[in-house]
Amino acid sequence: MNQNSAVSPETELGQPGPSRKVFIKTYGCQMNVYDSGRMSEALAGEGYVATDDMQEADLVLLNTCHIREKAAEKVYSALGRLRDMKNERQAEGREFMIGVTGCVAQAEGEEIIRRAPSVDVVIGPQTYHRLPEALKRARSGQSVVDTEYAVEDKFEHLPDQSKTASTKRNVTAFLTVQEGCDKFCTFCVVPYTRGSEISRSLEQIVREAEKLVSAGVRELTLLGQNVNAWHAEGETGEQLGLGDLLYRLSDIPGLKRLRYTTSHPRDMDDRLIEAHRDLDMLMPYLHLPVQSGSDRILKAMNRRHKAADYIALVERIRAARPDIALSGDFIVGFPGETEEDFQATLRLVETVGYAQAFSFKYSSRPGTPGADMPDHVPDEVKAERLARLQELLLSQQHAFARSCVGKTIDLLLEKPGRLPGQLIGRSPWLQSVNVDAKDVEIGDTIKVRITGTGPNSLFAEVA
Numbered sequence: 001m002n003q004n005s006a007v008s009p010e011t012e013l014g015q016p017g018p019s020r021k022v023f024i025k026t027y028g029c030q031m032n033v034y035d036s037g038r039m040s041e042a043l044a045g046e047g048y049v050a051t052d053d054m055q056e057a058d059l060v061l062l063n064t065c066h067i068r069e070k071a072a073e074k075v076y077s078a079l080g081r082l083r084d085m086k087n088e089r090q091a092e093g094r095e096f097m098i099g100v101t102g103c104v105a106q107a108e109g110e111e112i113i114r115r116a117p118s119v120d121v122v123i124g125p126q127t128y129h130r131l132p133e134a135l136k137r138a139r140s141g142q143s144v145v146d147t148e149y150a151v152e153d154k155f156e157h158l159p160d161q162s163k164t165a166s167t168k169r170n171v172t173a174f175l176t177v178q179e180g181c182d183k184f185c186t187f188c189v190v191p192y193t194r195g196s197e198i199s200r201s202l203e204q205i206v207r208e209a210e211k212l213v214s215a216g217v218r219e220l221t222l223l224g225q226n227v228n229a230w231h232a233e234g235e236t237g238e239q240l241g242l243g244d245l246l247y248r249l250s251d252i253p254g255l256k257r258l259r260y261t262t263s264h265p266r267d268m269d270d271r272l273i274e275a276h277r278d279l280d281m282l283m284p285y286l287h288l289p290v291q292s293g294s295d296r297i298l299k300a301m302n303r304r305h306k307a308a309d310y311i312a313l314v315e316r317i318r319a320a321r322p323d324i325a326l327s328g329d330f331i332v333g334f335p336g337e338t339e340e341d342f343q344a345t346l347r348l349v350e351t352v353g354y355a356q357a358f359s360f361k362y363s364s365r366p367g368t369p370g371a372d373m374p375d376h377v378p379d380e381v382k383a384e385r386l387a388r389l390q391e392l393l394l395s396q397q398h399a400f401a402r403s404c405v406g407k408t409i410d411l412l413l414e415k416p417g418r419l420p421g422q423l424i425g426r427s428p429w430l431q432s433v434n435v436d437a438k439d440v441e442i443g444d445t446i447k448v449r450i451t452g453t454g455p456n457s458l459f460a461e462v463a
């Protein structure tokens with residue numbers, strides 16, 4: 001993260017002072033990446049400049065994720081290392097502050113200060129707009145824990161994201177439209193750490209999107225833990241869903257591409273599927289987690305749909321947008337999963353065909369219903385099933401990449417490549433594509449022909 005847009009630093013007394021540097025370590029999902037960017041912008045107003053080098057930082061923030069196994073323990077061990085750095089800095093008479101933000105901050109709260117007293121601030125995902133204020137209070141020597149859900153809307157209190165995008169000449173940007181989750185899947189901590197579903201207003205989103213586009217953004221990815229649960233009132237009081245929002249955003253002059261993530265199958269309504277049919281600028285790539293192909297396990301996971309519902313949904317989406325590529329999430333070895341259940345997952349994968357996927361062994365999250373379920377699957381069984389699943393998913397991923405060779409596609413140019421004259425862009429299916437091109441600019445969309453595949457990207461020539 002680059003923070004060249006930092007305004008003139010001022011001390012707490014309002015006098016110009018030397019800039020401080022902040023290093024943000026981001027764990028987890030794209031929403032955390034977005035949140036880290038917004039925190040960095042909020043801190044720019046306090047004179048902080050972002051750095052990629054922790055050694056030169058005056059403030060280190062760990063923007064944490066609670067999804068993976070032993071997430072909290074990993075944060076505590078990172079805090080042990082930061083405590084040693086803080087002791088060294090203090091011996092040199094220099095300021096060094098430590099903050100914990102994100103989902104582990106929300107879940108652990110005061111416990112973080114108890115176990116790691118060198119931490120100065122603990123801020124939850126809903127309150128990070130109050131980070132500058134918390135740092136000021138912490139400088140007086142008192143650690144600050146702020147994980148209460150904010151009554152005020154944090155987005156109204158954060159600085160204008162488009163200013164950063166403009167300075168950095170970003171072509172793509174994330175835009176959070178929804179946060180939290182009411183689904184309570186039995187393996188997941190998100191409803192406890194991010195709270196219940198809230199949607200930002202149509203007006204707020206459109207305003208932010210327009211500013212980003214006027215700052216040079218050409219592709220917007222709408223973010224939400226449950227993004228397709230977004231809903232709001234329209235200008236005349238009508239109820240709008242994510243499909244309506246996409247139609248509305250597609251009218252913004254200069255915007256070329258739209259994406260959204262992450263979706264729950266139950267919230268894929270007709271209007272959203274129509275948007276995939278009607279809007280060329282809505283990219284034909286959809287991340288639609290299913291987790292398991294066994295109805296028994298889906299029920300135990302509280303996913304509230306069956307495997308056949310998911311497959312039928314995919315068929316409807318493909319009928320509306322035949323070139324759409326699917327990405328998914330899978331958990332193997334959920335409590336009670338038998339070989340037969342696992343075989344049902346493999347069958348679902350064969351039926352759907354994924355261009356990309358994320359798959360994990362189940363691991364218990366304290367406080368979730370899954371943790372208390374009987375019949376936990378032995379780790380070696382989980383590992384063996386995961387290997388089989390990943391082999392299948394990887395073969396589908398490679399087959400999808402190979403199927404692109406020879407196709408002529410639109411490529412949105414995002415940044416220079418490593419070699420002179422080379423540029424890197426994104427395909428409609430989110431693949432990174434290298435191309436040699438002249439007389440074009442970052443932000444242009446050009447026609448290219450895919451000529452080959454690499455381990456993590458594609459190669460193309462101008463068509």
Ligand code: SF4
Binds near residue numbers: 183188264
């Ligand atoms: S829908 Fe997603 S975020 Fe919500 S509980 Fe389930 S897995 Fe977690």
